[in-house]
């Protein structure tokens with residue numbers, strides 16, 4: 319753990335169950351490789367993780383079983399350790415690269431910016447030459463314009479201890495907001511390609527499908543069906559991500575999937591037993607394959623427990639060195655530099671919106687009206703729209719640092735506007751963006767933020783919108799299977815004869831409700847809309863005739879259609895820059911001016 323991180327407390331634990339092939343899985347770490355410096359439960363850093371996997375590999379060798387370490391993308395964007403450097407990722411690439419990873423693939427956040435795609439291609443892919451898989455992702459070479467696979471399409475290998483043959487694939491969901499130097503081939507198209515058709519006929523003992531894909535999204539379902547049609551009895555292990563949830567899904571009795579949360583809070587564990595060897599067993603149809611899973615809270619106490627080593631023996635030389643690399647990087651980036659002190663906790667989904675404790679109410683009422691201002695248009699009434707997905711994390715009472723600004727909102731999106739829009743037209747846009755209602759009221763799956771958010775147009779889309787129907791602002795679902803950990807509430811106290819529980823993830827998945835390694839008390843959390851809107855510069859006497867319609871550029875694809883739907887005929891020609899600053903800059907500036915420096 320990093321210096322200054324709070325020490326975790328011992329909690330009731332569920333053990334890991336080992337099988338013949340075991341997986342340790344991270345996903346959606348978003349640069350949190352230094353761990354959580356304000357949450358004891360998640361305070362282990364990437365160095366601790368390196369130590370942990372070294373112990374676990376040794377344990378696997380002693381047991382004569384196999385262990386594979388997997389990462390399924392979105393390693394970038396969301397933490398000062400990544401976003402605070404120039405270029406972004408200057409430190410995290412080498413820190414991440416210290417882990418010995420057997421299978422890894424790309425997430426959508428590795429693809430939003432051209433520079434990120436380039437760095438992935440020139441640093442991470444060659445570093446993990448044997449294990450990086452890009453089944454449906456191409457790279458456009460800047461020098462030649464040639465379209466080439468970002469990495470190998472699939473890998474085939476034999477496991478170290480038992481010699482099982484594995485064919486591993488690495489997908490990203492059908493993402494289409496990727497930078498121009500990358501090409502995402504849809505999963506459906508990919509599966510028609512010759513190499514894929516050969517790969518699924520390789521007759522391995524186990525298929526491993528890694529993917530930056532939510533377990534309930536259509537892509538894993540498609541892949542499962544095609545592999546299963548060609549291989550009736552071969553076990554298939556899916557390792558997914560993107561949805562930021564702990565989850566496990568059963569496809570059939572020989573195919574399971576795990577997703578391992580977000581922000582390096584969770585280390586996923588999946589084990590498979592009863593895998594028949596093709597070379598030895600012709601009756602594989604009869605084999606009973608069992609899958610187990612565990613969601614490990616990422617703190618040193620828990621990692622020591624699972625590794626079965628004492629506190630003094632836990633840190634390996636390599637792991638210790640990685641922790642030091644992180645400490646040095648955080649120092650060089652000045653991430654602990656305090657900008658101000660938050661007077662209270664501000665929650666994304668743990669407080670109702672609108673409410674005093676909601677980060678969105680704070681932005682809407684205090685930050686945006688004050689700090690998203692174009693000085694030349696300051697006297698013109700304005701409506702400013704932000705997608706709630708632009709906010710990535712809570713603010714805790716106390717020091718708000720340079721690091722916090724990136725935890726809250728790391729994106730490079732800036733503010734655009736359309737001037738002088740009739741108020742009667744402009745005011746309807748927010749209603750349209752939010753009119754999809756709560757995700758769980760739709761037939762779509764609740765746990766998939768990007769692809770599955772409902773259309774804000776409730777099936778009445780203007781035709782040009784239909785083509786972008788999965789481009790909706792990130793929608794957080796309050797009723798998803800599991801919830802982010804925060805400190806226990808006083809009123810959650812358990813009776814005297816039960817152990818004191820810490821509030822945290824209480825996951826229910828296709829295998830039941832016993833997946834979390836730490837037994838937690840549950841936490842309530844709430845829905846928030848797709849977008850929020852701030853109003854500023856309005857006259858007191860009456861509504862204005864026209865307003866500037868300001869919006870963060872991420873939501874631009876919906877603005878023109880929404881205006882059209884509201885009776886305003888605009889095109890992208892009417893859109894210009896309002897403020898050349900990111901939300902990160904805006905929040906940092908506001909905090910520096912408004913919050914006290916002593917805490």
Ligand SMILES: Nc1ccn([C@@H]2O[C@H](COP(=O)(O)O)[C@@H](O)[C@H]2O)c(=O)n1
Pocket residue numbers: 392426427430560705706707708709729730731767768790791792793872
């Ligand atoms: N410039 C951006 C990029 C992304 N977002 C939000 O992030 C969501 C995707 O993040 P995941 O971790 O879920 O992959 C996306 O849906 C947006 O809400 C953004 O606001 N600005």
